[in-house]
Amino acid sequence: MFVLLLLLRLSEGLLFDYGLSQEEARRQFLKNPNDDSYYETIQNASILTACGGDIIVNAAEIRAERELRKKRNALLLALGEKFPYGSPESFFAAKGQVENSEIFREFIQAPKGAGLHLHLELAGNFTWLSEILVSQIWWDKLYTDINGSQWYMQPRDTANLFKASQILPRDANFLQKQIVVQAKDAWQSPDAWNVFFAIFERIENLFNYMPFLSLYLENLLIMFRDQGYQYLELKHSLGQKYDSKYNLSIAEELEIYQNLSDSILPFRLIITGDRHSSALQVLNTAQTQLPISSMVTAFDLVNEEDKGHSHVYHSNTSLAYASHKKKLILHGGETAFARDTNRVRVGATYDRDVYAPARNVMEALRLGAHRVGHNLAAGHDLLALRAYAASKTCAVVNPMSNSILRFQSDLRSHPGRLFCSAQAPFAISNDDNAALGTNPPTHDIFAIYISWGLDLAQLKAILMQSFTCATIPLNLAEFEARWQHWVSSITTFNDDDTVSVWTETDEHEFQRWSELHSTTFLHYCDQGVLIIPQMACRCFQGYTGPLCNQPITSYSHSTTHLFLLLVVVVVVVLGIFLFLFFSFQHSTRTLNKTTRSGSNPVITPTSSFASSSSSSSSFFRRFFLLQRQQDISYTTMASSSASSQSQRRSNNIVVSSSSNTTPSSHHLLQRQQQHDDGVV
CATH class of the missing domain: 3.20.20.140 (Metal-dependent hydrolases)
Structure with a gap:
């Protein structure tokens, strides 16, 4: 039962994608820091929402976010253990390297x-x-x-x-x-x-x-x-x-x-x-x-x-x-x-x-x-x-x-x-x-x-x-104009002053993501970790965020997931078959041991099973008759034990009921075997 529950739990993990955990995201970050398929953050989720959950950003800002994330990852990897803002000494040690980084130069121009x-x-x-x-x-x-x-x-x-x-x-x-x-x-x-x-x-x-x-x-x-x-x-x-x-x-x-x-x-x-x-x-x-x-x-x-x-x-x-x-x-x-x-x-x-x-x-x-x-x-x-x-x-x-x-x-x-x-x-x-x-x-x-x-x-x-x-009072419209100009500059030119291509794939991903949410643009979660795979935002753990219409637990239609699901189903069916087979074998061995220890004839159903293997109905009848014979044998042994004790106490000879019960059941089993052989 435990194995079955474990298999079902694994299949649930394949059916429903809840996103990466923080530790998994961190491992993926270390493995490939420039991967766009996730967004790894080090802060708790309530900060995510309160610091910007109601800010509406456009497609250009999403592109700029992707570019800045790449550059931030590159800087952190280059710094290694030398995190620049962990202490005064670490700041002064890394200050020159930070100021020469590509992302810091971008931030100098930011409004x-x-x-x-x-x-x-x-x-x-x-x-x-x-x-x-x-x-x-x-x-x-x-x-x-x-x-x-x-x-x-x-x-x-x-x-x-x-x-x-x-x-x-x-x-x-x-x-x-x-x-x-x-x-x-x-x-x-x-x-x-x-x-x-x-x-x-x-x-x-x-x-x-x-x-x-x-x-x-x-x-x-x-x-x-x-x-x-x-x-x-x-x-x-x-x-x-x-x-x-x-x-x-x-x-x-x-x-x-x-x-x-x-x-x-x-x-x-x-x-x-x-x-x-x-x-x-x-x-x-x-x-x-x-x-x-x-x-x-x-x-x-x-x-x-x-x-x-x-x-x-x-x-x-x-x-x-x-x-x-x-x-x-x-x-x-x-x-x-x-x-x-x-x-x-x-x-x-x-x-x-x-x-x-x-x-x-x-x-x-x-x-x-x-x-x-x-x-x-x-x-x-x-x-x-x-x-x-x-x-x-x-x-x-x-x-x-x-x-x-x-x-x-x-x-x-x-x-x-x-x-x-x-x-x-x-x-x-x-x-x-x-x-x-x-x-x-x-x-x-x-x-x-x-x-x-x-x-x-x-x-x-x-x-x-x-x-x-x-x-x-200050002019917020002027800030917005400066901000959009800065965002455009991030994605328009790189260090070689060549135009970055906004590919058809990018456009398709943005349109597909827009159709999934009533509010097109970034979405923030109150729980879990924010992740932006290919510009589409998802919440971890199926939480419904401020701009979500339903829990984010989507069925995966990918070929890989369907193949894994098929493997799980095959394993479950095979497990059930093996369970029934070994249960039958165990019952057979137990019955043989029981009949050898008493006055009952030894029954060896293996040959009968082999001769009737072509008939499924014969197999199941045979199985249930063996179970019945085993129950009768247990009853006989219990009765014999009780009779022996009673005879010693009263010095009277009491005939055990086992001599009457066991042969009749044994003859019944022999008749059923002969009938099965005749059918075959």
């Missing part, structure tokens, strides 16, 4: 929506900055302190300062190493924040000189524009700017920003206060730097969260004032829980919940924040995650910054992925990309594409969320 978490002083191109500093026009205006730890550009007061030429070598590579996190710093420093703060303190005074800041900002905007960004929001503190003649007012500073925004790339400013400062100091910053201007759209608290005041401490002063003037865009949940003990030295008097990781992100919700930057804490706190999903408050995830600063080294397990499964809105943005060595800005988007196993529709959905999270 990326809005960059929403950029600190103006740390978001530019520090390679360009180092080269500019050693140029003749700026080298003579560069000053530094005696240790070379703070740089100034054309300072008004040069007391206790020295010409850079007296302290620093005129070497762009040397200067760049002073202002960009190096590979050795990323994993050898006991506290990456110390390295980061040293860089910020070294360069922050350079940007008080407005001509230099304008040049730097112009280069920053061009870089992000060329990387496919449509809009930026830059965190910055207004005031204290000057030029070669006089100090600039905030209004004059804003006018310069407005001109750059109109001429190169649209951007807005977010005023920042230092969370380490007192409540009155931050309130003063908000009151003086939140003018009535369209260039300023929000207020934020910055600096290391683990060692700073909580949002609760600032809520009744600066944050209360700022929320009436502009939107609140707060850093929150950028915390390493194992190091939270450092927070007790600041703000413990005001915040009894100083050790609660999600306290700041929950307080941001209470204050009505438009969005929260980082929000790692919500990814580790179920209550906070549900609260963000319910309130539809946007989170801005900064994967590369979190990795380099060791809040979440391995981006494959980044808490930001949980915003997908919770269906909470979120966007991806750079954060301090210049100082942390994660330029070009494409790395943040590319990191989640590789680490989270996204497909093209999911990536598009995440990028479009940046428009929802922005503080001003």
Whole structure:
């Protein structure tokens, strides 16, 4: 019975195709990474749906998905064990190889929506900055302190300062190493924040000189524009700017920003206060730097969260004032829980919940924040995650910054992925990309594409969320036009600038797939693993996805499957025949042994069976008579045993009934055999 059930189970597997398991897909991927017959993902299925299940993609996007998948597989195989986004050290080890890959070059051209978490002083191109500093026009205006730890550009007061030429070598590579996190710093420093703060303190005074800041900002905007960004929001503190003649007012500073925004790339400013400062100091910053201007759209608290005041401490002063003037865009949940003990030295008097990781992100919700930057804490706190999903408050995830600063080294397990499964809105943005060595800005988007196993529709959905999270309305139609242009460029030309052929087979597969589903285009499953064999999407395990009309368990009409089905049927029939044959043989042997041990004549039905083998009816009669004879023999033996025991107890001779029963049955069997021989 067990064998039969096993055979039936195997036949069910041949009849119904449920798709590959994750492990089978992974083995197939390693065997042939360029195979188009499946789509292998490393993330759970709920993320698939929430991150892009309702995105409609067209035939060109399906073709682009196939091309990008091939290139991603090629990169991962080339990297081998060196996964680029598993840790800071692995990133710096593989950075050059990633940037030279074909798929990364494709991603540089991709439209990326809005960059929403950029600190103006740390978001530019520090390679360009180092080269500019050693140029003749700026080298003579560069000053530094005696240790070379703070740089100034054309300072008004040069007391206790020295010409850079007296302290620093005129070497762009040397200067760049002073202002960009190096590979050795990323994993050898006991506290990456110390390295980061040293860089910020070294360069922050350079940007008080407005001509230099304008040049730097112009280069920053061009870089992000060329990387496919449509809009930026830059965190910055207004005031204290000057030029070669006089100090600039905030209004004059804003006018310069407005001109750059109109001429190169649209951007807005977010005023920042230092969370380490007192409540009155931050309130003063908000009151003086939140003018009535369209260039300023929000207020934020910055600096290391683990060692700073909580949002609760600032809520009744600066944050209360700022929320009436502009939107609140707060850093929150950028915390390493194992190091939270450092927070007790600041703000413990005001915040009894100083050790609660999600306290700041929950307080941001209470204050009505438009969005929260980082929000790692919500990814580790179920209550906070549900609260963000319910309130539809946007989170801005900064994967590369979190990795380099060791809040979440391995981006494959980044808490930001949980915003997908919770269906909470979120966007991806750079954060301090210049100082942390994660330029070009494409790395943040590319990191989640590789680490989270996204497909093209999911990536598009995440990028479009940046428009929802922005503080001003943005033109989504422009993004769509750029996106379609990029998608077309992926499938139109390859490295040899030859046109890729959209074959008749491809067209047939797309049309056939379109007929199977009411909504033509990609389909996503809530359960199992998404697979795209020849552009046709199927759900594993027969699950009905959002766009499915029925469970995806289709009968296979292929010749191979029909042949295998026939083999299974033959095996089942053969098994039944063998079962009956060996049962008959066993019954015969048992009957012979029984009759030899008693007073019954020995019956050998083998010869009779041989003589009557041509008659099927004779065979079955013979079989059932043997069964009957066996039952009679068992009864005789049992009766004889009982009689013997009774005779010993009563000393009376009792005649066993076996002497009467057995001969009659034996004569009956002999008559049946003679009758069968006569028939034959």
